[in-house]
Amino acid sequence: MASLLQLYSLSSAPPPLLLLLLLLLLLILPTNPSIAASATLPPPKTSSPSDAELVLAKIKPTLQGNTENQLLSSWDSTNPLCQWHGLTWVFSDGSPLLCSNFSSPHRSNLSLFKDPLLQLLSLQLPDANLTGEIPRDIADLSSLKSLYLGFNSLHGNIPLEIGYSPSLSDVDFTHNLLTGALPTSIWNLCANRLAALRFRGNSLSGTIPEPALPDFSCKDLRVLDLGDNEFGGRFPEFITGFDGLRELDLGNNLMFGVIPESLNGLRLERLNLSHNNFSGQLPIFKEMKFGAEVFEGNNPGLCGYPLKDCGGGRRSGLSSGAIAAMVIGLMTGAVVLASVLIGYVQGRRRRERGDVESKLDEGDVEENVDGGGGGGEGKLVLFQGAEHLTLEDVLNATGQVLEKTSYGTIYKAKLADGGNIALRLLREGSCKDRASCLPVIRQLGRVRNENLVPLRAFYHGQRGEKLLIYDYFPHKSLFDLLHDTRVGKPVLNWARCHKIALGVARALAHLHTGLETPITHGNVRSKNVIVDEFFVARLTEFGIDKMMVPAVTDEMIALAKTDGYKAPELQKMKKCSSRTDVYAFGILLLEILLGKKPGKDSRSGEYVDLPSLVKVAVLEETTMEVFDVALLKGIRSPMEEGLVQALKLAMGCCAPVASVRPDMDEVVKQLEENRPRNRSALYSPTETRSEIGTPF
Ligand SMILES: *[C@@H]1O[C@H](CO)[C@@H](O)[C@H](O)[C@H]1NC(C)=O
Ligand SMILES: *[C@@H]1O[C@H](CO)[C@@H](O)[C@H](O)[C@H]1NC(C)=O
Ligand SMILES: *[C@@H]1O[C@H](CO)[C@@H](O)[C@H](O)[C@H]1NC(C)=O
Ligand SMILES: *[C@@H]1O[C@H](CO)[C@@H](O)[C@H](O)[C@H]1NC(C)=O
Ligand SMILES: *[C@@H]1O[C@H](CO)[C@@H](O)[C@H](O)[C@H]1NC(C)=O
Helix, strand or coil: CHHHHHHHHHCCCCCHHHHHHHHHHHHHHHHCHHHHHHHHCCCCCCCCCCHHHHHHHHHHHHHHCCCCCCCHHHCCCCCCHHHCCCEEEECCCCCECCHHHHCCCCCCHHHHHCCCCCEEEEEECCCCCCCCCCCHHHHHCCCCCEEECCCCCCEECCCHHHHHCCCCCEEECCCCEEEECCCHHHHHHHHHCCCEEECCCCEEEEECCCCCCCCCCCCCCCEEECCCCEEECECCHHHHHCCCCCEEECCCCCCEEECCHHHHHCCCCEEECCCCEEECECCCCHHHCCCHHHCCCCCCCCECCCCCCCCCCCCCCCCHHHHHHHHHHCCCCHHHHHHHHHHHHHHHHHHCHHHHHHHHHHCEEEEEEEECCCCEEEEEEEECCCCCCCHHHHHCCEEEEEEEECCEEEEEEECCCCCEEEEEEECCCCECCHHHHHHHHHHHHHCCCCCECCEEEEEECCCCCEEEEEECCCCCEHHHHHHCCCCCCECCCHHHHHHHHHHHHHHHHHHHHCCCCCCCCCCCCHHHEEECCCCCEEECCCCHHHHECHHHHHHHHHHHHHCCCCCHHHHCCCCCCHHHHHHHHHHHHHHHHHCCCCEECCCCCCEECHHHHHHHHHHCCCHHHCCCHHHHCCCCCCCCCCHHHHHHHHHHHCCCCHHHCCCHHHHHHHHHHCCCCCCHHHHCCCCCECCCCCCC
16 A cells, blocks of 8 residues: 555656556455555454464475375365365354355355364375374364374374374374374373274384373273384283273284283274284183184294193194183084084095985985084084085184174184184074974075075084084175274275165065075164175075074064164064065165164164154255265266165165065166166275265
């Protein structure tokens, strides 16, 4: 302004154009406060910057390092906050910031940008080519809860300020280039209910720091993954006081010394202590939960089940101690016994090949055999395809609990040749008597379909032990694929989801109409669908309810209710039918389409009724918003790609009145008729890994 005035006074005869310009400027200036302020007034008092300002001034340059980053270029004050990649924002009342908030004209994006009430909730940029460092200023983001920056190239040390972050509770820096020590301050996060801490795959070193306080517990921490680093020192024993811990990975580090016995007091679901230099005697874990792979690659002095016997026993084969442990672990010892028996039968079969094989062709072989383990007579029924086991294989097998259900326990048993089998040991008293059980099992053993997990054998011991032997499939359950929030799982786009849904539908159609005697599944749910790397779905657990005593069947139905799969008519008549299977399939299809867990949420206790969610969305005309965002990736028209039809189909399956639900043949037909167009993603399973939480 001053310069223009000078210009004016200097020119004796101002040309009219300049005057006009000046006039214009004078008119404009007062209305534009930022320019007016900078030109005439002292700078405003500095209040603390808003989160968005902080992100732009400090977080962005530090994360980005020296290379301009494509995704971070969306973090720009001229761009509405809702479009900044990888960030989620909340207002002070906890309501989320959505792009629709920008459509109201009185809220300019600039005012939001400076709004101290708008706070950053999460920063999720996995696999985003970040080459900088972890910003120290993270501690100034008062509402930041989760930080997912795995699979980048962040380098440097972990700043100790990270521990002063007031809300941070979920931290993932998997696979970066971080060096130096883990700061002691990290345990401060436990006061924020730290739930997961992942630094796998960096070059962190030093010992894992002890918390500053004695008897410290981090009771909400569920996942601690420090694997694939260079951590040294002894096993951090204080961790065994973290009661809530379910997954612990210290694999591939440089730690040594004894693994403390107190580790077996934790209810761990996953453990990895492999490839360190641990020595001494292993703790005795309940139920022989962990296989040898959990401890492999340590000091040769490391011993005890599942590794070699500490008393100098042989390494190969099951030591008597291990057998005893296994027997205790499995309560009845049926696994060892049955496995020995299978081996025995196989050995005999080899000797009398022709004879047995002709029986196999008919469907199954049944043998009354002498229990070699001293268990007296038992009954073994073999079905087609159970040829691969030998006595030696089975003697070297190690068991691992996969899951417990209301009626029994599921084990993965590893054979020495590398093969695996899945075993279901039925809980004592859960099963009907042998005479009424056997016909059902024979029927189940004959079922063969690409989308069903085959039952290979059944063992019924003298003392009533009952064991179902299935093929083992190593891949994930649909439940894990849909709801596990870990980074690195395959993206479930529509083409893949459609393939999975069709697979499950075909499996059910086969059970309902493809057999001489129809079978109802009785327990359709995403946990019972195993999905392989080519997205072939295999349904398991079919027909098991038929073998159970009524009390257990009731329990199964009660659980189906909690988990949201129970058809309304089961309230009165407790008997599953093909119609109740169709209902459960409808819920499963909605679960896929919405990406939401049905039923009671174990954390919040809230009950999620998926059909109601869809009904509400349809009434409010927001149908397109119910779909899982991952599903819509690359979809131009949800109508042309069959998504909308699938939603309608799912709702039809969930009809409260059983008689109006379609049958499974109809479901298969409709899914086949409404396929997604672009199915190329199906054929390259390793392509696109998930960027979970990145909302774009
Ligand atoms: C946000 O504000 C900037 C600067 O005021 C403006 O250039 C931009 O067009 C605005 N964007 C939207 C979507 O309103
Ligand atoms: C933002 O938009 C959502 C949905 O349109 C609305 O529920 C919420 O109240 C809005 N928040 C503000 C602060 O305008
Ligand atoms: C990361 O960088 C590579 C090569 O520099 C580029 O091809 C890729 O698109 C980038 N990825 C992202 C998410 O920016
Ligand atoms: C254990 O960790 C090692 C090293 O990080 C890894 O190679 C191995 O696959 C892991 N094993 C299991 C069972 O997770
Ligand atoms: C493992 O520990 C033993 C002593 O217990 C030591 O002699 C050996 O060098 C260590 N191995 C490695 C690879 O650090």
